[in-house]
Amino acid sequence: MVVGDASLDIDLLVIGAGPGGYVAAIRAAQLGQSVLVVDKSEVGGVCLNRGCIPSKALISAAHQYEAIGKASAIGIETTGVKVDFKKVQEWKGSIVKKLTGGVSSLFKGNKIQFFQGEVMFINEHEARVFNDNEAPRYKFKNCIVATGSRPIELKAFPFGGRILSSTEALNLEAVPESLVVIGGGYIGIELGQMYAKFGTKVTIIEGTAGILPGFEPDITKLVHRNLEKLKVEINTEAQAVSAKATNKNVTVVYKVNGEEKEITADYVLVTVGRRPNTDGELGLDLIGVKLSDRGLVEIDGQCRTNVPTIFAIGDIVAGPSLAHKAFYEAKVAAEAIAGLASLIDYKAIPAVVFSDPEIASVGFSETEAKEKGFKVKTGKFPFGANGRALSLQATEGFVKLIADESNGMVIGAQIVGDDASTLIAELGLAIEMGATLEDIALTIHAHPTLGEMVGEAAEAGLGIAVHQMNK
Incomplete structure (x- = not known):
C-alpha cells in the first residue's frame, strides 16, 4: 500500500x-x-x-x-x-x-x-x-x-559467501556437513544445536568460560551435555582470530589458552551480539x-x-x-x-532460550537475589520425578523458584527442560501479582502435566513437598 x-x-x-x-x-x-x-x-x-x-x-x-x-x-x-x-x-x-x-x-x-x-x-x-x-x-x-x-559484524569475519550472519544461516538451501559457530550465546546455541540435530558437524568458539553467559551453571550444564551428545565440539575461553574462505569452504583460525588452532568447515556463523x-x-x-x-x-x-x-x-x-x-x-x-498513565516495569520480563533442553527465566536468579540483598529460600523440583515428563521422554531439567524468605514472595524463577518456554508464563504472572510460594502451592495444578512441577517446586520451597524428600 x-x-x-x-x-x-x-x-x-x-x-x-x-x-x-x-x-x-x-x-x-x-x-x-x-x-x-x-x-x-x-x-x-x-x-x-x-x-x-x-x-x-x-x-x-x-x-x-x-x-x-x-x-x-x-x-x-x-x-x-x-x-x-x-x-x-x-x-x-x-x-x-x-x-x-x-x-x-x-x-x-x-x-x-x-x-x-x-x-x-x-x-x-x-x-x-x-x-x-x-x-x-x-x-x-x-x-x-x-x-x-x-x-554485529566482526572486522576479521565480514559477512558474505561462507561467512554467515543468523539471517543467512536460516536460509541455507541444504544442511551443511560442517559449521563453525563463533559465539556461544543464545543465537549461536539455538542454531548450532539445530543444525547438529540435522547431522551437521558443529564446532562452537566462545570467548567466556561457558556457553550461554548470564545463566547459572546448573542450568547451562544440561545444554552443554546435550550438545556433547550431538558430537558438538565446544571451545570456551577461545578467541576467533581470522577466516580464509574459498568457494568450497572456510578455514577459521582461533586461539585457546594461547595456542593457535585451525578448523575448516563449509560455513562459519558469527553470532556475537546485535x-x-x-x-x-x-x-x-x-x-x-x-x-x-x-x-x-x-x-x-x-x-x-x-x-x-x-x-x-x-x-x-x-x-x-x-x-x-x-x-x-x-x-x-x-x-x-494517548495520555494514559502507562509506565514501563521490567521486573517480570521473561527470557527464553530455545535450546535442548529449553531454558526460561524470569525475575531474579538465586545469585542475583542475594547480590540485591535478599535473604532467599528456594524450591526445586526435577523433571525426572514428573509423570508427564517421563511419558514424553523429557526427564532432563528442573523448575526452581526463588522467594524472599521474609514474606515468601516469589521474586524469581528458572526452568530448564521440555516446554520451559510455556511453563515460565505462570511464574511471570506470579511475580507480577506479588504471589507467594504458598499462593502457588495452594493453586491446584492439573495432573498429569508438566505444570504440576511449578506447584511441586513451591511446596519444596515451603518444606512440604510430597513427591520428593524435603531438605
Missing part, C-alpha cells in the same frame, strides 16, 4: 514495522490515532521474517527429526527417514508468510498506512519518507522509533535525540526521549533484545502518547 497525499498531517509516525513498530501502530490506532508506519523492508521486521519465527520453525523441525530417531526406545520402529531441507525451508516460509500477512491485515483493519521506504527527520515534527519512486514529506504530532538491531539501528540517514542526532555510548536511545519511564515528540522502543533502547520486550514497550509508548 503506497501513501497518497503527502500534504496530509498524521498523528503518529512509526519507524519500523517489526514487533515493536507494528504493535505500537495497532495500539495507537485503537486509541484513535491516525498512523503511518514506514519500514525499508517488509512488515514483521527481523523477528517474523529473519529471526524469532523462522528460527523456531527450523528448531521445531530438527526436534521432530531427532524424536523420530529416538522412537525405537518406546517400541516404534522407523526406517528410511531422511531430511528434505528444501521442503523444510518451504514449510518455514509458509509460516512466515501467514504471520506477516496477518499483520498486514491488521494494518488494513485498523486503517494504518504502510510505506516501504526510509525516513529522514527534518525536525521534531516533520520527516521525509522516501524510496526509489517517491519522497513525500509528513508532519506528525508524535513519532515512535522502532528500528531494531542487526547482527547492534542498534540508530545510525545511518535517520538523523536522530540532527533533531537532538540523546544516545548512549553504545548507540542506544535514552528514554524515560514512558519510552519518551529527551525530545518530547520522539519515543523509542525495542532493541534501540536499553535492556535485552527481546521481541516481547518490544511488544510491551510499544503498548506503553502508544498509551503514553
Whole structure:
C-alpha cells in the first residue's frame, strides 16, 4: 500500500514495522490515532521474517527429526527417514508468510498506512519518507522509533559467501556437513544445536568460560551435555582470530589458552551480539535525540526521549533484545502518547532460550537475589520425578523458584527442560501479582502435566513437598 497525499498531517509516525513498530501502530490506532508506519523492508521486521519465527520453525523441525530417531526406545520402529531441507525451508516460509500477512491485515483493519521506504527527520515534527519512486514529506504530532538491531559484524569475519550472519544461516538451501559457530550465546546455541540435530558437524568458539553467559551453571550444564551428545565440539575461553574462505569452504583460525588452532568447515556463523539501528540517514542526532555510548536511545519511564515528540522502543533502547520486550514497550509508548498513565516495569520480563533442553527465566536468579540483598529460600523440583515428563521422554531439567524468605514472595524463577518456554508464563504472572510460594502451592495444578512441577517446586520451597524428600 503506497501513501497518497503527502500534504496530509498524521498523528503518529512509526519507524519500523517489526514487533515493536507494528504493535505500537495497532495500539495507537485503537486509541484513535491516525498512523503511518514506514519500514525499508517488509512488515514483521527481523523477528517474523529473519529471526524469532523462522528460527523456531527450523528448531521445531530438527526436534521432530531427532524424536523420530529416538522412537525405537518406546517400541516404534522407523526406517528410511531422511531430511528434505528444501521442503523444510518451504514449510518455514509458509509460516512466515501467514504471520506477516496477518499483520498486514491488521494494518488494513485498523486503517494504518504502510510505506516501504526510509525516513529522514527534518525536525521534531516533520520527516521525509522516501524510496526509489517517491519522497513525500509528513508532519506528525508524535513519532515512535522502532528500528531494531542487526547482527554485529566482526572486522576479521565480514559477512558474505561462507561467512554467515543468523539471517543467512536460516536460509541455507541444504544442511551443511560442517559449521563453525563463533559465539556461544543464545543465537549461536539455538542454531548450532539445530543444525547438529540435522547431522551437521558443529564446532562452537566462545570467548567466556561457558556457553550461554548470564545463566547459572546448573542450568547451562544440561545444554552443554546435550550438545556433547550431538558430537558438538565446544571451545570456551577461545578467541576467533581470522577466516580464509574459498568457494568450497572456510578455514577459521582461533586461539585457546594461547595456542593457535585451525578448523575448516563449509560455513562459519558469527553470532556475537546485535547492534542498534540508530545510525545511518535517520538523523536522530540532527533533531537532538540523546544516545548512549553504545548507540542506544535514552528514554524515560514512558519510552519518551529527551525530545518530547520522539519515543523509542525495542532493541534501540536499553535492556535485552527481546521481541516481547518490544511488544510491551510499544503498548506503553502508544498509551503514553494517548495520555494514559502507562509506565514501563521490567521486573517480570521473561527470557527464553530455545535450546535442548529449553531454558526460561524470569525475575531474579538465586545469585542475583542475594547480590540485591535478599535473604532467599528456594524450591526445586526435577523433571525426572514428573509423570508427564517421563511419558514424553523429557526427564532432563528442573523448575526452581526463588522467594524472599521474609514474606515468601516469589521474586524469581528458572526452568530448564521440555516446554520451559510455556511453563515460565505462570511464574511471570506470579511475580507480577506479588504471589507467594504458598499462593502457588495452594493453586491446584492439573495432573498429569508438566505444570504440576511449578506447584511441586513451591511446596519444596515451603518444606512440604510430597513427591520428593524435603531438605
